[in-house]
Amino acid sequence: MLSGKFAVITGAGAGIGAATARIFAREHAAGIAVVDIREEQAEKVAEELRGMGTQAIAVSCNVADAESVRAAAARVTEAFGRIDILVNNAGITRDVMFHKMTDAQWHAVIDVNLGGMYNWCRAVIGGMRDRGYGRIVNLSSGSVRGIPGQTNYAATKAAMIGFTNSLAKESARKGITVNCVAPGATDTEMYAQVPDHVLQAMLESNPMHRLGRPEEIGEVIAFLASERASYVNGQWFLVNGGK
Numbered sequence: 001m002l003s004g005k006f007a008v009i010t011g012a013g014a015g016i017g018a019a020t021a022r023i024f025a026r027e028h029a030a031g032i033a034v035v036d037i038r039e040e041q042a043e044k045v046a047e048e049l050r051g052m053g054t055q056a057i058a059v060s061c062n063v064a065d066a067e068s069v070r071a072a073a074a075r076v077t078e079a080f081g082r083i084d085i086l087v088n089n090a091g092i093t094r095d096v097m098f099h100k101m102t103d104a105q106w107h108a109v110i111d112v113n114l115g116g117m118y119n120w121c122r123a124v125i126g127g128m129r130d131r132g133y134g135r136i137v138n139l140s141s142g143s144v145r146g147i148p149g150q151t152n153y154a155a156t157k158a159a160m161i162g163f164t165n166s167l168a169k170e171s172a173r174k175g176i177t178v179n180c181v182a183p184g185a186t187d188t189e190m191y192a193q194v195p196d197h198v199l200q201a202m203l204e205s206n207p208m209h210r211l212g213r214p215e216e217i218g219e220v221i222a223f224l225a226s227e228r229a230s231y232v233n234g235q236w237f238l239v240n241g242g243k
């Protein structure tokens, strides 16, 4: 249960973030900020959460932009009073073989995936330390084991693990836990961009022969964000059907 807790979920306008937000609402979170660069998507999800009886606000924000994150964090704090849970879920791919990768494709992925986590952690960590409570869950990926065409993406997702481990060790005494969830191939808009032959190969090599569902990732995020995971810190959870 997440009763009494105020949460920020980035990239919650779709996919894993939206599924996580629905689970947070089901678990009675006191307030959920649906943060997304796509305002309309965020508003749709926030409305759905309000329909479930949860206080929810849509917050338009580009996680890669420090100023946009500062403004978004201020807006959430004004609405809820504090942020207890941060889920750094917003992420993008710019898949291309490394020898063809442009500087723009490299930097876009670094700025959103890694910069977004940095910007949001910076925005919330002071308050969490002051209050002696916090839950941070970062979305890494099974791609850290290496996937052709994803050098930029895999680099960010591996870096998130090192960041998580260090921040977890720094923050534990302040009542803050920091963990990573690393999904395998999951059925979202992001995965819809994967070419068909790659998808078929993925399905064949997966022991369950199917993609993950966004809710199956959200359940693990919700566990790590809850009191039930109070002694789980600095860990990395692959959620991939056993691949």
Ligand SMILES: NC(=O)c1ccc[n+]([C@@H]2O[C@H](COP(=O)([O-])OP(=O)(O)OC[C@H]3O[C@@H](n4cnc5c(N)ncnc54)[C@H](O)[C@@H]3O)[C@@H](O)[C@H]2O)c1
Pocket: 010, 011, 012, 013, 014, 015, 016, 017, 035, 036, 037, 038, 041, 061, 062, 063, 064, 088, 089, 090, 091, 092, 112, 139, 140, 141, 142, 143, 182, 183, 184, 185, 186, 187, 188, 189, 190, 191
């Ligand atoms: N789907 C998969 O197979 C898979 C596998 C491993 C890891 N992941 C990770 O899980 C997370 C969620 O993935 P998903 O599949 O739900 O993605 P998705 O593309 O379905 O949704 C991502 C959401 O993030 C938002 N977003 C993108 N850039 C943003 C920005 N700069 N600022 C704010 N919001 C932004 C998008 O508008 C979108 O609503 C990502 O971090 C992704 O890397 C996904």
